[in-house]
Amino acid sequence: MVELGIVGKPNVGKSTFFAAATLQTVEIGNYPFTTIEANRAIGYVRKPCPHLDLGKQCNPKKSLCIEGTRYIPVELIDVAGLVPEAHAGRGLGNKFLDDLRHADALIHIIDVSGSTDAEGNPVPKGSRDPCKDVDFLDKEIAYWIADIIGRGWTRIARRLEAEKVKIEVAIAERLSGLNINDKQVHAALSHLNLDEKPSRWKEEDILALSFEIRRIAKPMVIAANKADITDEEYLNKFLQRCREKGYDVIPISADYELALRRAAKAGFVDYKPGDEDFKILKEDELSAAQLKALEKIREFMHKFGGTGVQRVIEHTVFNVLQMIAVYPVEDEHKWTDKDGNVLPDVYLFPLGSTALDLAYKVHTDLGENFIRAVDGRSKKILGHDYELKDGDVIKIIARR
Numbered sequence: 438m439v440e441l442g443i444v445g446k447p448n449v450g451k452s453t454f455f456a457a458a459t460l461q462t463v464e465i466g467n468y469p470f471t472t473i474e475a476n477r478a479i480g481y482v483r484k485p486c487p488h489l490d491l492g493k494q495c496n497p498k499k500s501l502c503i504e505g506t507r508y509i510p511v512e513l514i515d516v517a518g519l520v521p522e523a524h525a526g527r528g529l530g531n532k533f534l535d536d537l538r539h540a541d542a543l544i545h546i547i548d549v550s551g552s553t554d555a556e557g558n559p560v561p562k563g564s565r566d567p568c569k570d571v572d573f574l575d576k577e578i579a580y581w582i583a584d585i586i587g588r589g590w591t592r593i594a595r596r597l598e599a600e601k602v603k604i605e606v607a608i609a610e611r612l613s614g615l616n617i618n619d620k621q622v623h624a625a626l627s628h629l630n631l632d633e634k635p636s637r638w639k640e641e642d643i644l645a646l647s648f649e650i651r652r653i654a655k656p657m658v659i660a661a662n663k664a665d666i667t668d669e670e671y672l673n674k675f676l677q678r679c680r681e682k683g684y685d686v687i688p689i690s691a692d693y694e695l696a697l698r699r700a701a702k703a704g705f706v707d708y709k710p711g712d713e714d715f716k717i718l719k720e721d722e723l724s725a726a727q728l729k730a731l732e733k734i735r736e737f738m739h740k741f742g743g744t745g746v747q748r749v750i751e752h753t754v755f756n757v758l759q760m761i762a763v764y765p766v767e768d769e770h771k772w773t774d775k776d777g778n779v780l781p782d783v784y785l786f787p788l789g790s791t792a793l794d795l796a797y798k799v800h801t802d803l804g805e806n807f808i809r810a811v812d813g814r815s816k817k818i819l820g821h822d823y824e825l826k827d828g829d830v831i832k833i834i835a836r837r
C-alpha cells in the first residue's frame with residue numbers, strides 16, 4: 438500500500454491532519470510533543486469507479502465505492518514533531534524517523550499562522566515567520582539518511598573500490614530498509630559532482646548526496662495548515678515564497694476537516710472528503726454557536742475550494758508520486774472475480790508500471806506464470822510490457 442508520512446515541527450497540526458484524514462482517534466493538544474509514538478491508519482484517495490462504465494454496481498473488497506467514486510486506501514503515518522538540530526539529539530532526536538522507513542512521500546505540515554515557535558511552543562499569532570520552518574526539515578531528514586549511509590563509511594568505501602562494486606548499488610543496499618533503490622541513488626549521484634573515489638568523500642559530500650536522495654526518494658508536499666486563522670496577505674506571501682523555492686504547497690485547515698468529518702459521521706452534515714461544500718442535515722439539533730462555526734467553515738471552503746486536506750493527499754499520490762489506479766479482474770467481460778464480485782480490487786501503481794507488474798502484485802504465481810493480459814474494455818490482448826493506464830480493467834492469463 439502507498440504510505441505517506443506526516444511530518445513537521447511539534448504542535449503544527451500533524452495529528453489533527455491525521456485524525457481528519459483517517460477518523461482515527463488520536464491525542465491532539467496545543468503543546469509540543471503531544472505525539473510520541475507513531476500513529477498509523479488508513480486514509481483514501483478518490484477516482485471515478487469504472488463500474489460507471491459497466492453500468493453495474495461494484496463489490497469492492499478493500500476499498501470503498503460511494504456514489505460512483507472509488508475510495509482507494511493509502512496508509513498515513515503520524516509521527517512525533519521534529520525540531521531543528523534533532524539529528525544532534527534535540528527534542529526527541531530523529532531516530533523516530535525510522536517509523537517513516539517505508540514512506541513513499543512526505544506531507545510536511547507547517548503552522549502558517551505563525552503561532553508556534555521553532556520548538557512548537559504557542560506564541561502570539563504572526564510572531565513566528567512560517568518560512569523559517571520549511572527548510573529545516575529537509576536538513577533533518579537528510580541527516581537521518583546520511584547517518585545510515587555514513588556508518589563506517591571509509592572502511593566500506595575502500596572495500597567497494599577494491600571489489601569494484603557499483604556505488605549506487607552499495608548505497609541502495611544500505612538504504613534498502615528505507616525503500617530507496619539504486620535507480621534513485623543513481624539519479625541523485627548524477628546531480629552531484631562527487632569524487633569518483635567514494636573513500637575520499639567527506640561528511641559534507643555524504644550529506645549533499647543525502648539531500649538529493651531525499652528529494653528523489655521521499656518527495657514532499659507542504660500543507661500550509663491553520664490557514665483558517667491566518668491573514669490572507671500573510672498566507673499569500675508564504676505560498677509565494679514556498680513556490681519560488683520550488684516547493685509544492687497547498688493551504689489547508691486540518692481543524693475544519695476534522696470538524697466536518699466528525700459532524701458527517703454523527704449525521705449532522707452531508708459531507709464527503711474532498712467536497713467543496715456540505716449540506717446541514719439536522720439544523721434543529723445544532724446550537725446557534727455550532728451553526729455559526731459551520732458557516733465559518735463554509736466560507737473558508739468557498740474561498741479555498743474545500744478544506745485542502747484531501748487535496749494534499751491526492752496531490753501527493755496522483756501528481757507527485759504519479760500513481761494510477763488499476764483494477765484486476767478474472768472475467769474480462771463481466772469484470773468480476775471467481776466469486777462473481779464486480780471490480781473487487783484496485784491497486785495503485787507508479788506511472789510506467791506494466792501488465793507484468795500487475796500480475797506480480799496480484800500474486801507471485803501469476804507473475805511467474807504470466808502468459809498475457811486482456812484489456813477489459815477493448816478485449817485486446819496485452820503483452821507483459823504493456824504500460825498500465827489509469828482506470829485500466831485487466832485480466833491476467835497465466836499458466837496453471
Ligand SMILES: Nc1nc2c(ncn2[C@@H]2O[C@H](COP(=O)(O)OP(=O)(O)OP(=O)(O)O)[C@@H](O)[C@H]2O)c(=O)[nH]1
Nearest residue numbers: 447448449450451452453466470471472518691692
Ligand atoms: N486554528 C487551527 N488550529 C489547528 C489546526 N490544526 C491543528 N490545530 C491546533 O493545533 C494544536 C496542535 O495540534 P496537533 O494536531 O496536536 O499537532 P501536532 O503537530 O500533532 O503536535 P505534536 O504531536 O505535539 O508534534 C491543537 O491545539 C490543534 O487544535 C487548524 O487547521 N487550524
Ligand SMILES: [Mg+2]
Nearest residue numbers: 451452471472
Ligand atoms: Mg501529534
